[in-house]
Amino acid sequence: MDKFEAMQRFVLVAQFGSFTKAADALGLPKSSISSAVQGLERELGTRLLHRSTRNITLTQDGEIYLPQCRALLANLDALDSQFQREPSDVRGVLRVDMPSRFATTVVIPQLAKFIDQYPNIRLKISSADYRVDMIKEGIDCVIRVGNLADSSLIARPLTQYKSLNCVSPCYVKKFGIPQTLAELTNHKLIEYSHSLGNLDAQFEYMEDNKVKQQSMPSSLAVNGTDAYLNACLSGLGIAQLPVIGAEGFIEKGLLIPVLTQFEAEPMPVSLLYPSRRQPTKRLTVFMDWLQSIMLTK
Numbered sequence: 001m002d003k004f005e006a007m008q009r010f011v012l013v014a015q016f017g018s019f020t021k022a023a024d025a026l027g028l029p030k031s032s033i034s035s036a037v038q039g040l041e042r043e044l045g046t047r048l049l050h051r052s053t054r055n056i057t058l059t060q061d062g063e064i065y066l067p068q069c070r071a072l073l074a075n076l077d078a079l080d081s082q083f084q085r086e087p088s089d090v091r092g093v094l095r096v097d098m099p100s101r102f103a104t105t106v107v108i109p110q111l112a113k114f115i116d117q118y119p120n121i122r123l124k125i126s127s128a129d130y131r132v133d134m135i136k137e138g139i140d141c142v143i144r145v146g147n148l149a150d151s152s153l154i155a156r157p158l159t160q161y162k163s164l165n166c167v168s169p170c171y172v173k174k175f176g177i178p179q180t181l182a183e184l185t186n187h188k189l190i191e192y193s194h195s196l197g198n199l200d201a202q203f204e205y206m207e208d209n210k211v212k213q214q215s216m217p218s219s220l221a222v223n224g225t226d227a228y229l230n231a232c233l234s235g236l237g238i239a240q241l242p243v244i245g246a247e248g249f250i251e252k253g254l255l256i257p258v259l260t261q262f263e264a265e266p267m268p269v270s271l272l273y274p275s276r277r278q279p280t281k282r283l284t285v286f287m288d289w290l291q292s293i294m295l296t297k
Contacts, residue, residue, distance in 0.1 A: 078278035091120035098143035100127040101225035170235035188237035191221035205262035
């Protein structure tokens with residue numbers, strides 16, 4: 001076994017915190033993973049992992065070695081992939097994280113075309129609607145909707161989502177349709193927040209090219225895009241939904257746009273990946289494909 005294979009196995013053990021899970025991920029015996037890490041430790045002359053019957057943790061030297069190991073493997077992978085010129089040559093696993101509604105409304109319906117064009121790329125899509133640790137979880141890129149916080153990630157803008165204020169017919173029967181901002185005090189807003197903090201619910205709208213907010217009553221806050229949509233469909237309040245996810249429900253009469261003159265600020269959609277990495281060919285072609293389908297939306 002060469003050193004790079006041993007490094008790959010060490011990275012997986014560190015990522016999963018388990019020799020067994022690393023072995024399952026690679027489809028190898030647990031003994032081969034353990035032997036690889038032990039051989040790497042002998043070569044380096046230091047212990048990289050604390051082993052116990054309950055868990056596996058990094059030693060101090062392991063904490064230092066792991067990010068350098070990941071960077072080296074990522075750069076080697078990117079270097080090798082530069083020579084994959086034909087679509088059938090582009091291969092490997094690509095791990096992408098994205099909001100669940102984005103996955104179901106934008107990516108999945110178009111994905112067959114990408115898979116047909118790049119049959120040797122194996123996509124793994126997570127859509128948990130929470131902020132992932134890209135390095136720890138081995139994610140190649142993430143798709144985020146909304147304004148981005150400062151970070152070390154490289155952001156590639158994809159598009160902007162126009163939003164609609166929506167309610168369901170059952171909500172209208174109970175509360176009516178607000179006609180003015182002043183009437184919002186008699187209505188309920190469904191909050192969408194990753195942090196589910198204790199701040200008051202805010203109805204956001206644009207006026208004179210400025211973002212403004214108005215406090216509103218609220219009985220529910222969610223941090224998932226599927227839950228947000230379904231809460232609105234269930235009549236639990238007003239939701240500010242992307243047009244791309246709401247228009248089908250509006251056409252079927254399941255959602256009703258309200259206060260259309262007070263739309264929220266358009267939400268940017270961005271793809272992000274670690275700045276310290278040279279993108280692999282599979283990541284590059286996925287970014288280009290995603291950009292192309294966003295331009296048709």
